Amino acid sequence: MSWSGRGQDGRRSYHHGNLREALIEAALELIAKKGPAGFTFADAARWAGVSSAAPYRHFRDREELIADVARRGFELFADRLEHAWDDGRPNPFTAFENVGRAYLAFARDEPAYYSAMFEAGLSFDDDPALRQASDRSFAVLRQASDALCARLPPEKRPPALMMSLHAWALSHGIASLFSRGDGGRRKLPMAPEELLEAGMLIYLQGLGVIPEPVDTKAESRKA
Amino acid sequence: MSWSGRGQDGRRSYHHGNLREALIEAALELIAKKGPAGFTFADAARWAGVSSAAPYRHFRDREELIADVARRGFELFADRLEHAWDDGRPNPFTAFENVGRAYLAFARDEPAYYSAMFEAGLSFDDDPALRQASDRSFAVLRQASDALCARLPPEKRPPALMMSLHAWALSHGIASLFSRGDGGRRKLPMAPEELLEAGMLIYLQGLGVIPEPVDTKAESRKA
């Protein structure tokens, strides 16, 4: 079979052959352009060159498509964060910073995914796959926080879960408020990445993870 | 005239008399129930008991109504934050904490306003009134940060603007992720208010605003 369902003349045969994927691609294009609210099922169908009823063979309704985009977004997000964490190399502190940068880079470079994930108003309870993908993303932050906490003497050690929630909230707040694909809602005196890095640095110093204001390059060499 | 445009029999006369306000109330109800995306102009009109064309006498389109809700939300938000700040009484540190609690309380108690303000995808550039109201809210955080920074010796003093952005981002992140009116997307081991307070405490300690892990009640008594 022709994978895209097209003959030699370029016209599509009765069956598309890959409609599900085509709809998801269309959704990403459209969400990136007009936000998750502006995305319409009919547009996606037109984009894929099928009738407006065809998408219902692959998704129960419009929301299920968005949920699938969000799920894929979380999978990709988790991959990016895991790659940035790199098992804590070269050292937990530098790796933690890399995760923060990867977080904002994802929000900036994949606004469609990020919108579907956090701004589409999806219910995570109704969709175990979505919940699981979201959990996997969060697990990276959790893991990184564990590693950083482990650096502290047990009596000063904060709850790693709390620390990961703080990191997540700060990252998400900066991403939502200042680092959207459209350039952000508000002018900043610094790049979002710098804002996040400075914030986490101050936070970690407050925890005592960093004894002194520290040169990260020196830190890298030490590890 | 009858302010609500109703005669003694309770039926509305041809003119509503207070439609603009009624539509805004309806919008708040509906946004609270189904989110800013689920809110429809037609529903609001039905709720107010007028035809579906009537709202256009008061708002250019659906978005202008949402923008007005958002603007009012920011005004109310600024009032609440200012009240919590209370000119830095009893001392800047305690007042700063109060602002954080007020932030989350607003997000929890006024989910309709909060949604319209931060999740409706409004463009602040097209609406000076909206921009101005939003600026007034942020100004409270900025003012509080200024006062806290002033406690530090000049050579250790961080940029107050950066600090206020950190506080805003952390608050907004926690509100968005964990403190929505619907109970939040994810279970937490602690109340959102505690999470924010702990986070800001650690942050301020990292800045050196708080010399030691400190009992806030003792701090209040001292001031």
Next chain:
DNA sequence: GACGCATGTGAATACCATTTACATAACCGG
């Protein structure tokens, strides 16, 4: 080669946003 299931079509239903022409009444000057 016939059959069944997956996939796509067209038409129908029911909403919603928005516009337009028209209706009503509130207000205002005389």
Next chain:
DNA sequence: CCGGTTATGTAAATGGTATTCACATGCGTC
């Protein structure tokens, strides 16, 4: 009090969207 002007509301029309249903197509399989 009266007539004109303006603000506010209505009904109907247009065009778009979500969703469903009966029907069509053709891939894969026996």
